[in-house]
Amino acid sequence: MAECFVRFFSLLLAVVMLSACASSQFETEVSQNTNFEITPYLTSTDDQIDPSKVPVLTPTPPPLPTPTPFIYIVVTGDNFITVAARFNITYNELLIANPDVGNPSFLSVGTELIIPTGEGDGGPPSLEAPTQVPVIESLPRCYPTASGGLWCFLLVQNDRLVPLENLSALVSLYDSRGMEQTSRIALTPLNVLWPGESMPLVAYFPPQAPPWDKVQAQLLTSLEVPTNEERYLTAVVENSQIQISGKGLQGRVSGIVRLQDEQKSASYVWLAAVAYGADGAVVGVRRWERGGIESGGRIEFDFLVFSLGPTIESIDILVEAGP
Template sequence: MAVRVRGSVRGRAGEIRWKVLMLSLTMAACGRVVSGRPSPTPVSGSTPTIPSTGTPIVVRVPTPTPVLPPTPSPTPIIYVVQPGDTLYSIALRYGVSVSALQEANGITDPALLQIGQELVIPTPSPGGEPVRPPTPTPMPLLVQGFGCAASALGSLSCVGEVVNPQPHPMRNVQVQIVLRDGEGRELSAGIAGTGLDILSSGGRSPFALVFNAIPPGYARAEARVVRAEPTQEPGNRYGPVELVRSEGGIEGADFVVRGRVRNADAGPMRRINVVVAFYNEQDQLLGFRQVVFSEEPIGPGATRDFEVRFAAADVHMFRVFVEGQR
């Protein structure tokens, strides 16, 4: 017997569509979910934004230090010690301190300065105070026999003597020499030291200073003691030296003095200073010569011979001064 199914074609078609829709929903639930908001496409040339992590990181770039070119070292000045020079007068000439001059040359005792010795002149410190000449102050010492004479080379040589009338010895004696014009205006000036380190009570010592050129308008010169210090020497550092003999006379164009000195101390001397001063008939100083023995220690009782020459026709007499340093 045949079975008859009710319904229409339209009803079966709707059923089929319902089943297809359910099947699609089931497959979608088993796959990946596609967001409805599309990912942005990077644009060429732009920088993507990095999300903050919460704590900012600061990177400091060091400031470059400029490299300066090296400063060239100045050429050192070498000065050769001349007769009458002292550390003080040399320091004053170059505008440096005496202590800086001693340190630059390893000098522990200024009294050991020698004629012909080469000194390195230190460079004054930047911004440092310039060294000024001392203000002339009256000192209890006298200047006598002072005079200046021009040479054929155009220089001016000034000489004189310092006399100590005090009851005690003096040391570090400095004499200021000033050249003036006819109206008294200062043209040039310099500092001279004495030939002897120690001026005993009642003693004397010559000094000299040479100006390389005579300033225009020069009319006269004057000299005054601007520094002197009392001392207990000789005694501790300075000892007795004996003048054994001395004789002098004219030989050709020179006046020649020869002599001998002896170490009269109980110990060795490391330096013996001999100063020979020459005078005219009026007992005015014409000049002096200096001989220093310091190459090696001079033992007790040991002697040294000396000879000096002075080119002056009017020498009438001479004096010999000696001193020794332990």
């Protein structure tokens, strides 16, 4: 047993000695192989780079978001003046931002208006504010109604050689002490006032209108129709008949409307019957509306106009047609 143990121990010692010799030889070989020289490899690229020859890359800035204009939808009773006042902007600012609107005084319900809100609001920046032009004004006249309201008329005359549009005025009521009680915007029954014609601006004060002693009016807007404007067609009234009855408190007007250019057609026709008293003051007005006229056609009209004050002495018929 002791002899076997001695043999096993001797064998184990021999194995350990052989392993040590192999490890020493491997380390010697590794040590010898780690001493190597790096050979540089030549390329066509220069070692020194000239910074002036390095292209500068300019990053493309991301596009800025386009401002979304504020759109207002017209409701019943709206016009440019009331909308401008609602959003605390001027009439001209609203007009410049909406150059394609046909008649700022009479807007169709559902019309979309661009409301200027600063830079990038969608209004054409190249347009300039239109120039206001003077007109001949008469003193305003007011007539109370049975319900406690008040109708006021401001007669204006176009003494220029071009038609006018977008006429408006501010009518104010004052008490006996000269204190302003209330005011309303006065507008014309038609969009356009042709050269040489007169037309009233009309303001209505609903019940109960405050007590007043004096009325004053201030013209707000009056613009020339551009010479290249095609929003209005020249129409003429033919075979007109005017009958004043009812003790002079009503008048009946009838006749025919025809387009002067028979090659064109109109999408709408408006008439305004303006009633005058003995002193030449407006006592009543009524607008009549009908559909269009085909090219070469005509349209008949027949309607009444009433006086809000003195008896009617004469009646004028004004006409407007548009493509």
